[in-house]
Amino acid sequence: MLRADQKRYLKLEPLSKVFDAIRKEVKPLGTELVPTEDALDRICAKNYRARWDVPPFDVSAMDGYAFRYSDLFTSRIFLVKRKIFPSTKVRRKIKKGEACYVATGSPLPLGADTVARVEQTRVLKESKIEITRIEKAKNVSRKGEDIKKGEIILQSGKRINPASLSLLVYYGIRRVRVYKKPKTGVLSIGDELCEFKQKQKGKLYNNYAYLVLNYLKRLGFDVMNFGVCQDQNRKIAKIVAQALKSVDVLFTIGGTSVGLKDQTPDALSSLSSRFLFHGVRVVPIKPAGVAKLNQKYVVLLPAHPVSLVLSFHVVAIPVLSLLSGCEFNSFKCSVSAILEQPIRNERNIDALYLVTLTRKERELVAKPLEWGSNLMSNVMRAQGFVLVKAHEELKQADRIEVELLGAQELMGVCY
Known part of the structure; x- marks a missing residue:
């Protein structure tokens, strides 16, 4: 991708190199x-x-009667001596021919090794019971069994x-x-944008910020909204520098590509930021990138909704996982599904496709949505996405791995 005003290319890295760069550079914030x-x-x-x-001693796994199994060889009639509950302190050893009533979770009387469930006994007169056939050590949870x-x-x-x-x-x-939990922030960039609560004539609300803000909230992060910045190098640099005083990772939306008004990369360079990468050899997330500045991170996200959402899930979530002390893919969730119709990627680079998920009989079924990086309706309908390699075709009825746009996306699909 060539930048029109500076005659330079956006270097597109394969996902493997992008992930390697993230793994190498991003470390936990501390404890x-x-x-x-x-x-x-x-x-x-x-x-x-x-x-x-756990349990700290042998306990009854059922309501019933505890006894010595060897006594069954002499008689099936037992004298019930006492009742034992979970709070009872057991000191007395059970004698031959004796049984104790025990509630679930109660310690066994000393010497007892088996519990007969209440329904396996017949109550007789004079505090006696008859125990029917039972296996040795039945209905007992042994010390340390759990x-x-x-x-x-x-x-x-x-x-x-x-x-x-x-x-x-x-x-x-x-x-x-x-x-430590990373503090996060979101900054929208674009002359055409205005704040949601400050409508300006001829301007658009910065609604895409709320995609990122709420994905971050879903993941449990505290997040600050730094509002809107115009497409001006110095203004972007000033707000980014100020924002990074308050957060550990800043997500910028827009101005990431090679157009004349795409000023975000230059603004970061003016702050002496070091890019882990800028450019991914996957459509539609090619303009995504991550920069590092004084142990803080800036994640560059494109402003088209599909590109934005996919860039966040593919690139940003691993950064957040590692910063949080987790493994690389800990915040990701995927499911196996049957492909409803074929997907053919005729491009020279890998591609990501949004899919919907439905349940048919006992299987999840994935249906690819119409291609388009700017289709907000697709983001609204999709539950996940799938990666298709360059010149690869996924055939109808193939079993595929679908990465979810959050675990919550399965609600209403699985039952």
Whole structure:
């Protein structure tokens, strides 16, 4: 791609080199301690191990009667001596011919090794029961059967979900070491734009900013909207420099290509930014790029809606994943689907195609949408996208991998 005013080309890198550059340059921001109750969806920054076995002793897995299995060889009649609940402290050893009522989760009386469910017993007179046929050690959860002491219960680099947070609370871990969450911002660039709340005659609302703002919010990031900047080198540079004082990564929308008014790359260069890459050998995300300035990052996104959304998911999300302390593709989600109609890429470079997803019987079915980088209606209808290599054809009924535009896109599709 040749820049008209400066007679230079936009160097298009294959995705493999783009991803290599991101992996090489983007590192986590550091760590911090947060209260465990506030750690939901944060990224864990150290391995946490079980402080004791779960369960900590043999417990009943059912409501029933605990007894010594060997006593069945003498008699099926047992004397019920006591009732045991999860809060009961067990000190007495069970004797021959005795049984104890146990609630689910209760410790077994010392010496007991089997639990007969209530429905496997017949209540007799004088606190006695008869136990029917049962296998040895049935309905018993052994000490450490679920989690063993010293086992990793939460791994560094993993997102803290409700279950893992609950387990941290169970072990009395009051504060958790997590990776710092990147602060993000969005800046729209274009003489034709105005703020959503400040309508100007002859101007367009910067609605595409709300695509990026809300994708970031969906991913759980704090985000600032830096509004609109005109297509002027110095103004762009000034706002970018100011924005990077408040955020770790800034997403610019527009002015990224090689047109006469595409000033964003030059503005970043004037700030002594270093480009990890600028130009991707994939349509329609060719003008996308990432620049680094004083340990902060600027992600350049094109202003056409399809190009913008695909650039965000292909290029920006890996940057956010690595900054957050995650693996490269941790924030991405994909599903397997059957292709409803063929996709033929006759270009000399790879191409991304938006698809809709529907469920037919037990399969997800992907249908490619009409090609066009500026079709907002396609963005609105699509649930995901697929990469098709140069001169490659995906045939009808092929099984393909669809990368989702967020895990939420499956809501209403899967049931």
